[in-house]
Amino acid sequence: MSIDLKTIKHISKLSRISVDEKKAEKLAGDLNSIFDFIEKLNELKTDNVEPLTSVAETTLKLRSDEVKSKNLRDQVIKNSPKENEDYFVVPKVIE
Amino acid sequence: MSDITKQSLSELVKNIKGKKLSSSEVTKAFVERSEKSKELNAYITEDYANALNKAKKFDEKPNLDLKLPGIPMAVKDLFCTRDLRTTAGSKILNNFVPTYESTVTQNIWNEGAILMGKLNCDEFAMGSSNETSFFGNVQNPIDKNLVPGGSSGGSSSAVAAQLTPITIGTDTGGSIRQPASFTGTVGLKPTYGSCSRYGIVAFASSLDQAGPMAQNVKDCALLQEVISSYDEKDSTSIDFKRNEYSKELTKDIKGKKIGIPKEYRVDGMPKEIEDLWKKGIEFAKDCGAEIIDISLPHTNYALPTYYIVAPAEASSNLARYDGVKYGFRAEGENLIDMYEKTRSEGFGAEVQRRIMIGTYVLSSGYYDAYYLKAQKVRKLIKNDFDDAYKKVDAILTPSTPSSAFKIGEKTNDPVSMYLNDIFTVPVNLAGLPGISIPAGHDTKGYPLGLQIIGKAFDEQNILNIAYAMEEKINFKNNITDWWIK
Numbered sequence: 238m239s240i241d242l243k244t245i246k247h248i249s250k251l252s253r254i255s256v257d258e259k260k261a262e263k264l265a266g267d268l269n270s271i272f273d274f275i276e277k278l279n280e281l282k283t284d285n286v287e288p289l290t291s292v293a294e295t296t297l298k299l300r301s302d303e304v305k306s307k308n309l310r311d312q313v314i315k316n317s318p319k320e321n322e323d324y325f326v327v328p329k330v331i332e
Numbered sequence: 333m334s335d336i337t338k339q340s341l342s343e344l345v346k347n348i349k350g351k352k353l354s355s356s357e358v359t360k361a362f363v364e365r366s367e368k369s370k371e372l373n374a375y376i377t378e379d380y381a382n383a384l385n386k387a388k389k390f391d392e393k394p395n396l397d398l399k400l401p402g403i404p405m406a407v408k409d410l411f412c413t414r415d416l417r418t419t420a421g422s423k424i425l426n427n428f429v430p431t432y433e434s435t436v437t438q439n440i441w442n443e444g445a446i447l448m449g450k451l452n453c454d455e456f457a458m459g460s461s462n463e464t465s466f467f468g469n470v471q472n473p474i475d476k477n478l479v480p481g482g483s484s485g486g487s488s489s490a491v492a493a494q495l496t497p498i499t500i501g502t503d504t505g506g507s508i509r510q511p512a513s514f515t516g517t518v519g520l521k522p523t524y525g526s527c528s529r530y531g532i533v534a535f536a537s538s539l540d541q542a543g544p545m546a547q548n549v550k551d552c553a554l555l556q557e558v559i560s561s562y563d564e565k566d567s568t569s570i571d572f573k574r575n576e577y578s579k580e581l582t583k584d585i586k587g588k589k590i591g592i593p594k595e596y597r598v599d600g601m602p603k604e605i606e607d608l609w610k611k612g613i614e615f616a617k618d619c620g621a622e623i624i625d626i627s628l629p630h631t632n633y634a635l636p637t638y639y640i641v642a643p644a645e646a647s648s649n650l651a652r653y654d655g656v657k658y659g660f661r662a663e664g665e666n667l668i669d670m671y672e673k674t675r676s677e678g679f680g681a682e683v684q685r686r687i688m689i690g691t692y693v694l695s696s697g698y699y700d701a702y703y704l705k706a707q708k709v710r711k712l713i714k715n716d717f718d719d720a721y722k723k724v725d726a727i728l729t730p731s732t733p734s735s736a737f738k739i740g741e742k743t744n745d746p747v748s749m750y751l752n753d754i755f756t757v758p759v760n761l762a763g764l765p766g767i768s769i770p771a772g773h774d775t776k777g778y779p780l781g782l783q784i785i786g787k788a789f790d791e792q793n794i795l796n797i798a799y800a801m802e803e804k805i806n807f808k809n810n811i812t813d814w815w816i817k
Contacts, residue, residue: 240692244692245688248688248691248692248695249688251691251695252647252675252684252687252688252691253651253654253668253671253672253675254672254675254676254679254684254687254688255672255673255675255676256676264684264685264688267685267746268685268688268689268692270745270746270747271639271685271689271746271747271750274635274636274639274747274750275636275639275640275702276636277632277633277636278633278636278637278640278705278706278709279705280633281630281633281709281712283705283708283709283712286708286709286711286712287708287711288704288707288708288710288711289707289708289710289711289714290538290707291538291568292524292525292538292714292761292762292763292788293524293525293568293570293763295525295568295570297567298564298567298571300564309431312431312432313431315429315431316427316428316429316431316657316658316659317657317658318655318656318658318659318660318661319661325656325657327656327667327670328664328665328666328667328669328670329666330666330667
């Protein structure tokens with residue numbers, strides 16, 4: 238299997254990480270060597286194996302639906318990169 | 333007492349409880365040594381003035397019933413600490429100041445310990461050498477220009493150099509045990525679900541676990557009993573009976589069955605590692621343990637499985653870093669452009685690489701071939717351990733396939749860097765506890781570690797085996813303080 242530059246551009250778009258040509262070439266090389274290594278899994282037959290999604294053999298606990306923390310607005314926006322009173326500010330999205 | 337920083341955690345606790353030392357004296361000693369040790373680059377953020385104030389307050393009204401009374405401690409910068417910057421070793425969190433505290437660190441402060449600062453680590457814990465940190469690499473106190481391991485490299489360096497009496501790290505594929513092995517210290521990766529993940533910057537949620545790093549097994553057991561707790565804020569936290577590990581610690585391991593997995597004899601394993609393992613087997617026998625050959629047939633598939641599962645989970649977890657709500661933001665022409673530039677400039681190369689791998693294996697058309705396949709192989713790996721534990725109580729292996737390597741030696745070849753974790757990754761995939769203890773030196777004089785893997789929730793058993801073997805091994809770390817001018 239080989240990951241080409243077109244695939245790298247596609248993954249970069251899905252990842253929301255911008256890549257220029259030079260970075261794309263480097264990534265293609267790295268990802269190809271990593272996937273060569275990963276391909277080893279194809280040696281194994283796993284048709285009848287149940288996938289393991291969690292090692293914690295437990296069911297989710299129920300709890301009562303109570304508000305335990307409130308009035309956190311100031312804490313929530315404290316680390317906002319752009320300050321504007323009560324909102325997170327982003328570039329204009331509606332013309 | 334001039335040799336305060338040479339004392340183990342247990343000695344310091346005893347001396348503070350016996351009023352032979354005050355918290356201020358102890359804290360001052362570790363702060364002074366940390367200040368003289370900047371060349372190691374073990375800290376990302378120092379909080380010395382606050383630490384000294386807290387120590388003073390503790391001494392005014394000391395509560396000597398606590399488990400860590402007035403003990404100063406620096407922690408890995410992956411744990412959120414209220415009002416103190418938490419970076420995860422990344423530019424994207426360079427200015428992030430949490431408004432809440434991780435459960436693990438809260439448990440530590442509740443027992444009287446005092447925060448000294450935040451320790452360096454690989455960016456988002458992705459690395460085996462601490463070289464992916466935005467804040468620069470860390471020096472191993474064993475030798476200049478030697479990596480301290482990773483991702484908890486600042487933690488291992490700080491404990492080995494005695495800048496902190498004890499610390500905590502996190503371990504997703506070996507990030508506590510490998511750096512412990514590289515620095516001649518003890519590191520425990522607890523059972524998945526033992527320590528709460530609440531407030532720990534997430535990397536791969538089905539694998540991440542916090543754990544103690546210490547100079548000896550007893551200190552490690554004490555910190556484990558402090559940090560391990562059931563926490564309803566972490567949906568994968570498990571409610572089981574937790575021991576007072578340090579109190580129940582015993583060197584009597586007579587008749588314990590210890591398995592030696594033949595698949596860990598990997599191709600090209602240095603003779604020094606093979607010899608260390610043989611030596612470890614003899615030490616275990618000397619302690620009265622019974623040695624049994626076992627097989628973990630899917631061992632060779634653990635790393636490829638890990639490099640699908642961990643990046644897949646990371647790519648989801650790291651989607652939150654978009655420059656909108658907190659952290660670094662790059663300006664863009666529009667919203668999408670802002671996201672893409674923020675993530676491209678805010679994440680380092682290794683993190684971007686893993687996000688891309690994860691995105692790819694989860695993307696339409698590839699999910700079954702990669703992610704589902706990896707989850708199935710993960711099941712086979714866990715089954716291997718389940719089968720082995722029908723015959724044995726614990727498993728003994730080397731911690732790493734080599735001793736610490738030079739800074740820059742493996743940075744250009746991601747796969748050779750990943751191979752460092754060959755003996756530690758299967759333990760995370762199966763959710764088991766594992767401890768690395770220092771067990772000898774290679775010909776260069778660098779430390780080498782042995783790993784003891786236990787059954788789920790059987791931390792006490794592997795701590796006991798480690799405690800018994802530690803006495804027989806009688807390891808001495810060779811640290812010359814070369815960085816102190």
